[in-house]
Structures are given as C-alpha cells and as structure tokens.
Amino acid sequence: EIVMTQSPATLSVSPGERATLSCRASQSVSSNLAWYQQKPGQAPRLLIYGASTRATGIPARFSGSGSGTEFTLTISSLQSEDFAVYYCQQYNNWPPRLTFGGGTKVEIK
C-alpha cells in the first residue's frame, strides 16, 4: 500500500497570506495525485488532479506542483472560504489501491 503523509497537520494562516501544504508518498506515484478541500459537514471537493491541473471552476489562487514522492498545494492569498481541511490522494497503482493523506487543517490565525 502506498502511504501518503501530509504536513503540517494544522496550518494557521491570516487571510490574504500564502499557504503551502505538503504531501509525501511512500513510493513514487508519478503525477497521479489529486487534492481535495473539505469543509465541516460537507463532501470533499476536487481541487487539483494530475498533480497540477485545476478542476473545473477552481480559482487560480489554488495551484499544485510536484511529482514522484513530493507534492505541494499552494493557496496564494487565503480567502475566508478557504479555511478547511485539505487531503491529497494518490491513484497510481493497479489494481486500484487508492489512498489518501491524513489531511491538513487550514485555520484562521
């Protein structure tokens, strides 16, 4: 099983500041990585797939980078609606053994 590790567990950021979230895979997943945002009581929402491609309707302040085992989600200027939990997910293996990171909570500083 590919283990995904996210850091930090909690990130305290002021509105308007930049947030950088990390995700590490226990083995290479190439660029087969997605990022999701989840707010309390809501389903996850797809933000990024293919490590760096924004999903439909996702604002340009969200960007993804990385390949292999190291990935980053950057939110360039945090808006009030961005405070949430963010998960990375790999989809590199066959047969599918899809795994998520433990999440990073972005909270208001």
Next chain:
Amino acid sequence: EVQLVESGGGLVQPGGSLRLSCAASGFTFSSYWMSWVRQAPGKGLEWVANIKQDGSEKYYVDSVKGRFTISRDNAKNSLYLQMNSLRAEDTAVYYCASSASSSSWWNYWGQGTLVTVSS
C-alpha cells in the same frame, strides 16, 4: 446539475447488515466508474470500493473484502453497497463518488450517509 444522493445509513449492531444506495442524476451514469469512500467520525478519508461502468470489474480495500459488495443498476442510475458482518470500525459517513477510470480522482461526490455500528 450533477447529483449523487446516498441513502440507507443508520444504526446497526455488530455483525449485522446494511445496504446503502446512491441515486445519480444530471450525468450519464453508465459512462462512469463509481466508488464508495468513507470517513470515520473526526477522521480522514478512506476508499472502500469501486465498480466499472458495466459492473464487470470491482475492487475493494482489503479491510472490507469478503464482507462488502458493490453493485450498480444502470437502468435505475443507482449504485449500491451491501455491507455484511459489520464491525465497530465500519462506523463512518459513506460517500458515493464518480470517476473516469478505475484508478483516478473523483470529480463528483454525494453528501454522504452515516452508518453507525454499535450495540
């Protein structure tokens, strides 16, 4: 508008069974792989199972193999999860979600249904 609406959750005793349903609308259900993803209270996300467009391929996380069965009815635009021999650790919100392939990201998600396994 794409909609995925789960139902069938509830309280069940350890060792019991439950069948979850997911009603899809607003997209061509038969063209997508479908999955169940769960989230234990206060915890992260865990993929449970997925099924090919025609139901011919199914995959499961190891912890539910032999206990859970995923199925679909394309004529009814519906996805199902039959859960048997339920354990306390199966307690979670269960989401249905759609994807373009078996090993992929999920673009659409339902709002989830809560399953509680407790005596």
